[in-house]
Structure formats: structure tokens, C-alpha cells
Amino acid sequence: MFFITFCGCIGALRENIQLLKIFSFSLTLVFLTQMVIAILGFFYSDQTRDALGKFVKKAIVHYRDDLDLQNLMDYIQKEFKCCGWNNYTDWSWNLYFNCTPSNPSTERCAVPFSCCTPLPGETVINTMCGFGIQTQNHLDATKSIYLVGCADRAVIWIESHLLLVGALTLGLALPQQRLILAQSCGSSHQIHPRKTAEAKTTHLMTNTMFIRK
Known part of the structure; x- marks a missing residue:
């Protein structure tokens, strides 16, 4: 520019x-x-979704290695109230959050704090709120985190804001x-x-x- x-x-x-x-x-x-x-x-909404999915998977894999990707994923999950791409178990793609028994990480089977639903009146963020979540079933996990994947949230947001996006594109053009x-x-x-x-x-x-x- x-x-x-x-x-x-x-x-x-x-x-x-x-x-x-x-x-x-x-x-x-x-x-x-x-x-x-x-x-x-x-x-080409399907292709767009696939491209976004690849990007989010990359962000999940490198969540602890790249601070920019980490901040981006935390922002997306908190803003859209979602966790992972398809669901919260996608965080097993990450080396530190991987839920296999051989993983020595203290964050094994966890999800980032940005997946957690805020408690009423909570003033201090509990960064350990997602520990052990991947071992829980959906019913138990829904008490602590967002179960909806960011893929579904993104589609819902795009569909609900399609007119606005078109107007903005036209306004810029x-x-x-x-x-x-x-x-x-x-x-x-x-x-x-x-x-x-x-x-x-x-x-x-x-x-x-x-x-x-």
C-alpha cells in the first residue's frame, strides 16, 4: 500500500x-x-471452509510454538465461543495437549483456557480450567468448556453476516x-x-x- x-x-x-x-x-x-x-x-464456501480448517489445524499444532498463532486462537475461541475446529478433542493435534498415555506433558488431555466458559462474577482467569477436559464425555465437558467447534461457529457467523460482508466489500470497492x-x-x-x-x-x-x- x-x-x-x-x-x-x-x-x-x-x-x-x-x-x-x-x-x-x-x-x-x-x-x-x-x-x-x-x-x-x-x-466456493466448501473450499473456503477447508482452507480455514487447514489454517486452524496449523494454529492448533503450533499453539505453544508461535505466540501470534496462540493469541489468534485464543481470540477466536473466546470471541466465537467455540473450541477446536470440529470439537474440543482437536486439541490432541497439539504436542502438549495430546491425550495419548505416552505424552509426558503436564497439559496432557487439556484444552486452552480460551475454551472455558467464564464463571459468573469471575475476575481472574483460571488458566488451568481446561486441564483433563479431553478425558471427559460431552455431558461433563459442557459444564466447563464450549463444545461447539469453530467450524460451525464460522459458518453460522458468515451466513448471518453475509449481507454485511457484501455491503462492506461493495463499499470498499x-x-x-x-x-x-x-x-x-x-x-x-x-x-x-x-x-x-x-x-x-x-x-x-x-x-x-x-x-x-
């Missing part, structure tokens, strides 16, 4: 046609990319399209005066030479 802005500002200040063309082309490319993503997301059209018109206006001036200069020089003869 810095490069696009730089080309637009410098091109307008210096009346540099090449930079203005790069600016216009970049805006067009960004606009088309947004439209393609929106269309693909709408018509229209100003960019106006900028593209304005920039194209501006570039043509800058080119034509120069050609006119050059034509006038050539005509004047021709007349001068004719008078001298």
Missing part, C-alpha cells in the same frame, strides 16, 4: 505519467483481487473504482494539453520559417 500511495502522490505532484499509470494499474489490481476473493468465498476512473481521466487530460502545446509550437515554428523565406 505504501508503494501505491507513493506512486500516486509523486505522480500527481510531478505530473509523471508513468507513475500515475502504475498507480492506476495497482488500484485496478487491488480492486479486482477483492472482487475475486469475494466471489470465490461466496461460490466503489471508492477504489472512482479513484481508478478519476485517475484515468486525469492522466488523459495531462497528456492532451502537452500534445496540443507541442502542436502549437510546431505550427508556430513552421510559420516563422515560412515568413523568413
